[in-house]
Amino acid sequence: MREFAYEAVTDPEGAVALVAADPDACFLAGGTNLVDHLKLGVASPRRVVDVSRLPLASIVAGDDGVRIGANARNSDVALHPRVQADLTVLSRALLAGASPQIRNQATTAGNLLQRTRCVYFQDVTTACNKRAPGSGCSAREGYGHHNAVLGGSESCVAVYPGDMAVALTALDATVVVLGPDGERRVPVEELHRLPGDRPDRDTTLAHGELIVGVEVPWLPDGSRSAYHKVRDRAAFAFALASVAGVLRLDGGAVTELRLAWGGVAHKPWRARQAEEALIGRPLDEASVHAAVDLELAAAAAGPANAYKLALLRNVTWLVLRDLAGEGAR
Numbered sequence: 001m002r003e004f005a006y007e008a009v010t011d012p013e014g015a016v017a018l019v020a021a022d023p024d025a026c027f028l029a030g031g032t033n034l035v036d037h038l039k040l041g042v043a044s045p046r047r048v049v050d051v052s053r054l055p056l057a058s059i060v061a062g063d064d065g066v067r068i069g070a071n072a073r074n075s076d077v078a079l080h081p082r083v084q085a086d087l088t089v090l091s092r093a094l095l096a097g098a099s100p101q102i103r104n105q106a107t108t109a110g111n112l113l114q115r116t117r118c119v120y121f122q123d124v125t126t127a128c129n130k131r132a133p134g135s136g137c138s139a140r141e142g143y144g145h146h147n148a149v150l151g152g153s154e155s156c157v158a159v160y161p162g163d164m165a166v167a168l169t170a171l172d173a174t175v176v177v178l179g180p181d182g183e184r185r186v187p188v189e190e191l192h193r194l195p196g197d198r199p200d201r202d203t204t205l206a207h208g209e210l211i212v213g214v215e216v217p218w219l220p221d222g223s224r225s226a227y228h229k230v231r232d233r234a235a236f237a238f239a240l241a242s243v244a245g246v247l248r249l250d251g252g253a254v255t256e257l258r259l260a261w262g263g264v265a266h267k268p269w270r271a272r273q274a275e276e277a278l279i280g281r282p283l284d285e286a287s288v289h290a291a292v293d294l295e296l297a298a299a300a301a302g303p304a305n306a307y308k309l310a311l312l313r314n315v316t317w318l319v320l321r322d323l324a325g326e327g328a329r
């Protein structure tokens with residue numbers, strides 16, 4: 001591991017100033033992703049700015065929604081009474097992520113910013129455009145079980161590994177970001193990016209910008225939400241495919257529908273074409289499969305990852321079928 005300078009800060013503006021001024025600096029919060037990368041040699045900053053002690057851990061439920069501080073622990077958000085009762089998709093996505101020990105340590109901002117678990121990205125002996133721009137992409141011809149089926153590029157076919165961001169995408173959440181010029185708000189759907197020819201850039205954040213919170217609006221009256229994740233082992237693993245859904249029916253027809261998919265693209269994938277195809281229609285297996293197929297018209301899959309297309313069809317129907325029944329919200 002390369003030696004680095006460590007600085008703990010006491011105010012967000014100071015943290016932003018330190019990192020923005022040094023291209024070799026990065027933020028440290030819960031450390032559940034960055035420390036792994038430091039040990040593996042995937043990350044080698046000269047300066048690490050510890051933001052974990054900033055007073056950004058509150059979870060405040062208001063009239064319009066809940067504001068989650070960047071340092072709120074994943075377990076605290078998942079078990080917050082209002083989140084559990086009214087934002088089920090968020091609570092379930094968090095509880096589907098990692099292990100209890102990691103959820104107790106990992107923060108909201110860190111969860112959003114976790115990097116891909118592509119095996120080549122984490123192996124510094126292999127070519128990887130995300131880790132070493134211009135070196136090539138070992139995953140395209142190599143082990144492709146986890147590769148993206150949507151939005152991939154010649155440069156990179158990695159998937160975003162998180163669960164919480166998928167739920168937040170279905171919830172139309174907003175990320176509050178502090179930069180050298182002050183605060184700005186970013187729809188969570190615009191936080192992560194597709195790889196294009198710059199897979200080294202995971203997000204639309206500029207260097208030195210610090211996530212300070214997430215704003216999540218309450219669901220419209222009568223809506224229900226759910227999250228379902230398929231993984232290789234139930235204890236803890238990243239999603240092969242996951243579905244976050246928000247649904248409201250009126251007289252048997254769909255009047256509100258939001259769908260976001262995880263494990264299938266370089267960012268949480270908002271399935272807007274599928275949503276539009278189902279609005280105003282009764283919900284049945286055939287119409288859901290047809291809507292998913294519409295969304296997947298641009299998918300690119302090979303023998304190793306084509307199973308994800310079938311997973312998306314089946315899990316999207318499973319989620320919507322359950323939401324259309326009693327007992328969820």
Ligand code: SF4
Pocket residue numbers: 116118119120121127128129130131136137138139140155156157158199
């Ligand atoms: Fe690297 Fe992306 Fe290729 Fe994986 S898919 S090896 S992260 S460039």
